[in-house]
Amino acid sequence: MPNKERFEQLHTAYYPMVHQMCLGFVKGDADTAKDLTQEVFINTWSALGKFKGASSYKTWIYRITVNTCLKYVRGKKTKQHVTLEDKHDHGAEHTIELPHQELYEAIGKLNEVDRLIIMMVLDELDYNDIAEVVGINEGTLRVKIHRIKKNLKKLMNHG
Amino acid sequence: MDNSIDKLKGQWKAAGSGSQPTKDTVEDIIKQSQHKMKKAINMHVGNIAILSLTLIGLSLFFYYLAPLQDALSHVGITLMLGGLLVRILIEIVSIAKSKKIDMSSSIEKTNRQYLGFHRYRKNIHGSITLGILFVYSVGYYLLMPEFANYFSRIMLIVLIFSYIPVFMIFGFFIRKSIRDEMKCLDELIDERSKIQE
Numbered sequence: 001m002p003n004k005e006r007f008e009q010l011h012t013a014y015y016p017m018v019h020q021m022c023l024g025f026v027k028g029d030a031d032t033a034k035d036l037t038q039e040v041f042i043n044t045w046s047a048l049g050k051f052k053g054a055s056s057y058k059t060w061i062y063r064i065t066v067n068t069c070l071k072y073v074r075g076k077k078t079k080q081h082v083t084l085e086d087k088h089d090h091g092a093e094h095t096i097e098l099p100h101q102e103l104y105e106a107i108g109k110l111n112e113v114d115r116l117i118i119m120m121v122l123d124e125l126d127y128n129d130i131a132e133v134v135g136i137n138e139g140t141l142r143v144k145i146h147r148i149k150k151n152l153k154k155l156m157n158h159g
Numbered sequence: 160m161d162n163s164i165d166k167l168k169g170q171w172k173a174a175g176s177g178s179q180p181t182k183d184t185v186e187d188i189i190k191q192s193q194h195k196m197k198k199a200i201n202m203h204v205g206n207i208a209i210l211s212l213t214l215i216g217l218s219l220f221f222y223y224l225a226p227l228q229d230a231l232s233h234v235g236i237t238l239m240l241g242g243l244l245v246r247i248l249i250e251i252v253s254i255a256k257s258k259k260i261d262m263s264s265s266i267e268k269t270n271r272q273y274l275g276f277h278r279y280r281k282n283i284h285g286s287i288t289l290g291i292l293f294v295y296s297v298g299y300y301l302l303m304p305e306f307a308n309y310f311s312r313i314m315l316i317v318l319i320f321s322y323i324p325v326f327m328i329f330g331f332f333i334r335k336s337i338r339d340e341m342k343c344l345d346e347l348i349d350e351r352s353k354i355q356e
Binding site for chain 2: 004007008011012015016017019020023038041042043045046047050051060063064066067068070071074077078100103104111112113114116119121122123124132133134135136144149152153156
């Protein structure tokens, strides 16, 4: 049985980080982001008993967040999972106009993996931690980030 | 470029400053997590229970109600029960494999685990299930020569032909399952190329 107190601390400490990642991932769709954030913490609770301390809690939660986001989008594309999709399948119709909607929309135009990487860069996570979350070496990651930044700049300039 | 990224970082920070968790969500999350785990276990146990009950039911039927005597019938019964038993074992292995997927691993590793799992599922739904269905069907039809001694001609024809729609329904579900697994595999392969490109 995972430690409830520790989970509560993690939830309080990392909720804003996870929620913002989810919000950016679903292009500013606030309802879906809220459900996706909850799904991340459901997975966190399930995995907490297996946490071995090989990385920081922050990196560990980032890994759960990115994998949950990718699983969500995969489920949506294959229409196999009907939990979140059924509730929020209309995407833009449910999108509330947020103050930073333009930023979310630009990030949303990147492919899913690039989207997650750039959000970790914007969150100022160390490159070696991002490389660990993605599972590629730091050199490859740097090249990737350079290309993503270029793409993002293009997207923000041209809409 | 760096200036614009710094600007974006500023916007990103400002955008994330408003989200705070509500007090009762931790309890909700734990309840939901337990509910989700219970649901997954029930689903897996349900599948195995249905297959096991079929296996037990058939075994009792052939032991008490229809103790067939011919060697050919015994081969048929063995093929039918053996097919079901293999299917149950495959289902158990599938559950064990799905439990090994670690959502707290890196994107690359989790993607690799999902790929392995769905490739396994594709094979199960494809060639292996078709093989089991074929073996089960052969077993079923091997019972017919001895059934001919006990049933009327019309009853025998009903037994022979009533199996065909059952076979077709199974075939339809196998095809659907393969398609679902293929879609999932395509997505995972596409995701993998995005990680590695």
